[in-house]
Amino acid sequence: MTGLGTAAGTSLAAAATGVAALAADHAPAADRDRRLRPEVVAALVGAGFAGHFASPPGGPARGTFTELLRALVTVGEACASASWCGLIFATSARMAGFLPAAGRAELWRDGPDVPIATGLTPAGRAERVGDRWRVDGEWRFVSAVEFAEWALVRAPVGSGSDSCFFAVPRRRWTVRDTWFTVGMRGTGSNSLRLDGVTVPDHLVFPAEAVFRGSDDPGAPAFLRPPLLGGHPPLFAATALGAARGGLRSWTAKRPAGASAAPALARSSGELDAAGMLLERAAAAADSGDGPAARTARDSFVAAELVLGAVERLFRAAGTRAQAAPDPLERAWRDVHAATSHAALGAERNSEHYARHVWPADQ
Template structure:
C-alpha cells in the first residue's frame, strides 16, 4: 500500500472496481468506457482530483491518485487509465490564465478534461487569440470530456513555439480511430479542429510553462512540479492495477493444476513449483509499488529537483518493463485456457503490454537522461 488514507479516491475506486470489471468486455467491444463506468469515474472524483480553484476543496496528491488508480485497474485497466489521465489533464489547467481556468471549470466538479500534448496541430495569431487547426491522435477519454487541451505549433516574435489550447467539446470533432490490441476501452480516439476554431488568449499557455511546472497562481505541490516528474506515475499506476488483477486471476486458473501430483506448473524447460512462481510475481509487484510510492512522495513533498525528475521518469519506465515481464510469465504458465478471448488474464496481459509501450514509459531515453543528470556519464 502507498498509505494515503486521507484520500477519498481509494474507497471510491474500490467500490467502482467491480462495476468496471463487469463492463470491461463491453468497453473492449465498444472501444470506449460504458456510460455507467464513466459516470462512476466522475462521481468518484478522478477528473477533479488535481483541479485548481474549486470551492471548498484542495488539490489532491499523487500518492492518493496512484493508489486509487491501481485499485481500479485490478478490475479494468481501461477505466483506470482514463481515470488517471483525466486527473492529469485536469492538473494541467492550473497553468492557464485565471479567466481560462474559470471557463474550463465553470460547471464545477463534474468537469472532465482530456489532453493531447503532442504538437500535432498549428495555430496562427488573430485578434484576441489563435486560430487553431489539426488532428490529434490517442486522446483517451475524449468521448465524455467537456474540454480538451491540445498542443499546436506557433510562431511568436519570429521564432517557432508550441502552445497548449483549451478547447470545448462543441468546437472539435471526434473521429473513431482507436483500433489497438490492448487498452481498447480507453476510447483514445482522434480529435480534429478545422480553421474556423479561434481560441482566445486566456485559454492558451506555452507548452514550456507546463513542462517547467511553475504556474503563477497555484501553490499546491501537484501543480508546481515539472511535467516529467509525475507524468510517468499517471501512466504506470493503471498497469500496476492490471498486473495485480492478472496475478489474482492466475491464482484462480492454476488452482486446478495444484491438485495434480507434485503441485507444479510448467514454465520453460522444466517444472517450477507454484510457490516460486507466485512469490516471484508478487514480489515484483511489491517492488514496483515501492518505486511508484517513492516517486509519488517526491512530487507530493514539493521542490522537485531536475535529478529527482529524471529519476522518477527512470523508475516509472523501469516499473513498466517489470510489469510487462510479470504478466508475460503469468500468461505463459496459466495454460491454454488463459488465452481464451473471453479470459480476463489475457485481457490484463494485453492491457499491460499496450500501456507499457507508451512513449512516456520508454526505458532508453529515461535511463540516458537520468545517467547524464546524475553525473554517471560524460556530457
C-alpha cells in the same frame, strides 16, 4: 457535478473501490465495444478523478499524487481502460491548472468535476488572427476524448520549436473513430479534429509551463513538479493494477506444472517491488523531495517489472489463457499497451537520469 469525495467526505482512494466494482462488471463490454460504458464514466467523474487536480480560481486544490496513484491501481485491477481514463481526467485537469485565471474560471465555472482529455503530442497548426488563435489539425490517440467535456490540444506556434496548449470545449471538435488496438481498447482513444476553431488568449498557455512545473509560491503543490516528476508514476499505476488483477485471476485457478510456483513467487515479488517504487515516486512528487529524473527512472523500471511479471504469468498459464475473455489474456494485452506509452519510455527516461547523475558541466 460534485465529486463523491467532496459530497460525502470520502477520499478518492476509498471511492475508487466502488468504481472498480462497477468497472469490473463492464470490462468485457468495454474491451469489445472499444469504449467505456456511460455509467462507468459517470462513476469515475463522481468519485473525484476529474476534480482531483482541479484548480479553479479561489477554490480548494488539495489533490495528491499518492492518493491518485493508489486509486488508479485499485480501478486498474478491475479494468485497465477505466483506470486509464481516470488518469487522463486527473492529469489533464492538472495541466489545465496552467491556464490564466480567466480560463480556469471558464473551464470550472460549474464545479471542479469536469472531464478533460489531452492531445499531448504537438500536431496541427495555430496562427494568430487578430486577438485570437486559429487552430486546425488532427490529434491522434486522445484517450477519453469520447467522454470529455473539454480538451487540451498542443500545437506549434511561430517558426521555432515553441508550442502551446489550447483549451477547447466539446462542441468545437469532431471525433474520428480510429482506435483499433491490441490493448487498452476501452479507452476510446480516437482522433480529435479541429477545423478553423478560434481560441481566445485566456484559454491558451505555453507547453513549457507544464514541462517545467510552476514556480509560483501561491500555486497548488501539485502544480510544482515538472511533467517528468509527476506524471510517469501515474501512467505506470494503471499497468500495475492490471497486472495485479491478472495475478489474482491466475492464482485463483491454482495452475499446475513445474513453472507455477516460480511464476507465482517471482511475479508477485516483482509486482510488490514495482508498487514500492511507484509509491516512492508519488511521495517524491507530493513532497518535492528527490529529483524528477529519479521519479521517471523509478516509473519506467516499475513498468518493466510489471511487464515481466505478467508475461511470465501468461506463459505459465498455457494456451487456456490465450482465449478471450480470460481476465489474464486481457491483462496481458492491456499491460503491453499501457507500458508502451512514451511517459514510460526506457531510453528517454534513462537519458534523463544519466544526465542527472553525470551533469554536462562536470
